[in-house]
Amino acid sequence: QVQLVESGGGLVQAGGSLRLSCAASGRSFSTYAVAWFRQAPGKEREFVASINWWSGGSTSYADSVKGRFTISRDNAKNTVYLQMNSLKPEDTAVYYCAARAGVPRPYSHEYAYWGQGTQVTVSS
Numbered sequence: 001q002v003q004l005v006e007s008g009g010g011l012v013q014a015g016g017s018l019r020l021s022c023a024a025s026g027r028s029f030s031t032y033a034v035a036w037f038r039q040a041p042g043k044e045r046e047f048v049a050s051i052n053w054w055s056g057g058s059t060s061y062a063d064s065v066k067g068r069f070t071i072s073r074d075n076a077k078n079t080v081y082l083q084m085n086s087l088k089p090e091d092t093a094v095y096y097c098a099a100r101a102g103v104p105r106p107y108s109h110e111y112a113y114w115g116q117g118t119q120v121t122v123s124s
Contacts, residue, residue, distance in 0.1 A: 001026050002099050002113045009095060009118030012087055016122070020082040022097030022115060033104035034080045035111065036071060038093035038120075048095070050104035051080060060104060065091075087122045095120050 008020040022034065035050035049071040052058045059071050070083040080097060095118055098111035105111070 004097050004099060004113055004115035006097050006115040006118040009120045011121045014087060014089055014122055014124050016087050017085045018120060020095055020118060022080040024078045032099045032101055034099050035104060036082045036095060036097055037108050038095045040093040045108045047106040052104050089122045089124045092122050093120060
């Protein structure tokens with residue numbers, strides 16, 4: 001089992017930057033894929049980015065964030081980060097990190113472990 005805790009959310013102005021952290025306990029990420037999802041009020045949870053912990057850290061991004069967001073890992077700290085640059089008001093959502101055993105997938109229902117979420121609000 002993996003326990004996930006997100007942090008780093010907050011209020012930023014459009015064009016600003018924010019870095020989210022997802023710290024894991026209970027088990028190393030070494031054999032897991034980790035992803036970030038987000039959910040705005042009244043909308044479905046959507047895929048943001050993923051990283052494959054065990055295959056050299058290969059990454060994948062939703063088209064809407066490609067070029068602006070970067071997912072990365074710190075093996076020593078067992079932590080995954082989401083660096084968000086050039087933030088837009090439409091990025092406003094609760095951001096969740098999630099983990100699954102095996103390869104990354106872009107669908108939320110395929111992830112078994114979830115954090116509590118952290119609110120990101122981007123003002124215009």
